[in-house]
């Protein structure tokens with residue numbers, strides 16, 4: 001639930017002062033306990049937005065709860081916290097699952113003297129501020145009847161209502177604390193929502209403290225970014241991550257995909273809506289191609305179709321002269337030694353009851369029979385070393401590994417057969433910022449060491465542009481822009497690409513609203529309901545790819561029209 | 571990966587699951603309570619030898635302890651049958667997939683929603699002296715709910731990235747099932763099927779209470795807690811209800827608590843319950 005703490009008047013525009021705040025778990029029977037947070041000094045002024053970023057388990061939630069005076073049982077706080085009225089929106093949004101939004105807003109606004117009718121009108125205004133379409137339609141519904149994006153809009157609006165009735169001044173703004181706001185949303189949707197929240201804070205005088213993982217877009221709307229690490233708060237360091245080495249062209253493509261179509265099989269043997277529609281691209285030796293897209297873009301399905309883990313409706317995927325999509329079962333098995341896959345959550349993809357070493361041996365037995373046990377052990381050791389794991393990792397059971405170690409275990413398992421093509425489905429999904437940087441570096445090193453061709457699917461535009469030689473931006477199953485990574489960063493032409501890059505850089509994306517569901521894709525251009533450049537013609541025809549320059553193609557009717565202020569941000 | 575390698579990653583998952591069970595206070599207490607009930611049953615000859623002609627509540631308590639073995643044997647055999655049926659039913663539905671799979675699960679769901687406890691009552695009336703057939707009816711009546719749960723566990727695992735990754739690693743469908751899915755499902759399935767045991771004991775108690783089912787023979791041989799409850803209702807006093815009633819209640823609580831412990835063990839084995847732990 002959104003939690004509200006009692007108001008304590010404060011004399012000036014400083015909303016929060018925390019001095020020497022620490023949180024510890026006391027030892028039973030007295031004595032020094034375990035420090036969880038220590039020496040936190042933090043102040044927030046009215047209308048200020050501050051982001052606190054940190055890795056998983058760094059204590060972000062605990063810090064917010066300590067500031068709100070809502071510590072869980074078994075931990076205690078030291079130090080001084082002076083704050084006005086405070087609201088904490090917890091990591092899941094904190095809406096009551098079984099109560100209609102109207103009831104929740106009426107209850108939140110009652111302390112401000114608003115009757116039910118006035119409260120609902122105020123709720124509609126707040127929800128409209130956060131760009132919820134037709135709020136009157138949603139107010140009678142319960143949270144579970146809403147999509148993820150709208151649920152977050154409602155949760156933040158409810159927090160705004162509970163803090164200051166949604167309309168404060170510098171004196172009455174209060175302290176708005178949000179734990180991982182918008183977690184799980186697509187980057188463009190989350191970035192837009194956080195910017196709208198920041199706009200409201202600056203108007204209403206509220207001080208906003210956002211906590212979450214670095215790379216989750218919290219830094220974009222923030223006036224200051226702090227990093228919580230080792231239980232202490234400090235300035236956030238500059239991110240310095242590896243980038244792909246320039247590609248030296250070396251021969252014809254190793255993978256050539258043409259006209260690939262994949263449908264969701266809704267009934268056995270029957271078709272369903274296309275989730276990958278007419279996708280074509282080439283991958284050269286040692287090249288990294290990134291499929292960049294949000295949920296529902298079809299990038300993961302495309303990879304699975306290439307790995308023959310789901311059937312394609314039509315198209316070709318020529319790998320070393322063979323069409324991967326039409327190989328018989330025996331030939332597929334032979335090809336799989338060459339074509340391996342990384343999964344988004346390696347802990348879920350590796351068997352929990354079999355050691356990593358046994359899983360590597362099983363893969364070798366199945367895909368490349370004929371090796372002696374000593375040769376298998378040597379191959380496993382080489383794969384572990386490449387993945388950055390000690391030899392002892394052969395005895396690890398994967399289910400309980402921390403995410404970064406699990407990612408390395410998944411990589412080692414995939415490398416053991418010596419693949420020449422690695423298909424990586426959102427390999428950074430389970431990693432925090434530090435882990436993501438290290439894994440990205442590892443992947444680049446492995447690629448260079450083995451001259452791997454790499455196809456990566458991700459929604460992380462920043463990682464995509466660092467990792468890729470070429471980026472294919474996907475939207476509703478189609479490639480809407482394709483360019484070398486450097487060109488894409490320098491001169492993105494599609495409004496969707498611009499929005500993705502803007503969100504990754506912390507700017508406000510110009511796209512509004514949520515991506516359409518699989519069964520609600522509009523006619524014509526699939527992004528037209530969110531696009532700031534939309535014109536009538538966009539509804540009439542699906543845009544075909546047009547050449548911007550050699551190697552750079554875009555599918556937008558108006559890609560060459562001069563910008564009217566939507567350079568990624570709006 | 572310096573600094574990441576740590577101890578404990580090589581601990582066998584079965585040991586991890588056992589640790590998870592032990593971390594569940596309810597599970598440990600339940601196991602203790604069940605052990606106490608079993609010990610009481612084993613010590614019954616000693617207790618009755620020390621006091622050959624007990625009367626009143628003491629006599630009822632001794633009779634209830636005497637019935638521990640028969641009750642648990644009847645319940646255990648019916649629960650094993652229920653588990654086998656549930657695994658075949660739920661597992662078959664998960665493996666069949668397509669249209670047949672969902673239909674089989676729907677059937678199990680519908681059967682689970684029916685007043686199946688009445689089935690043993692009817693069977694108890696018709697098959698009174700036949701303990702074996704009564705156990706079969708109990709087992710069948712208790713099977714649908716664990717079948718739905720078993721389907722949930724297995725279907726989630728068969729659809730999981732673990733199965734997909736094993737496919738990508740070249741394992742055949744049989745190997746995926748035997749070497750990946752079933753070992754990962756073992757503890758969650760045990761937790762799912764465990765619920766059949768308290769269910770059959772409760773049904774047997776209900777049947778006995780209305781004087782149906784086995785154990786109502788002369789001189790009380792083969793008496794179960796259900797039959798003792800029925801006899802107490804029919805002719806005894808409130809004191810006669812106390813012994814079997816208390817033992818049945820404690821056993822049901824203990825079995826439920828052990829089920830909680832097993833669910834926690836399953837969640838510990840597969841953190842986050844992503845693979846369908848119930």
Ligand code: SF4
Nearest residue numbers: 525528531538556557
């Ligand atoms: S075709 Fe129209 S709606 Fe689609 S991206 Fe281009 S301008 Fe926007």
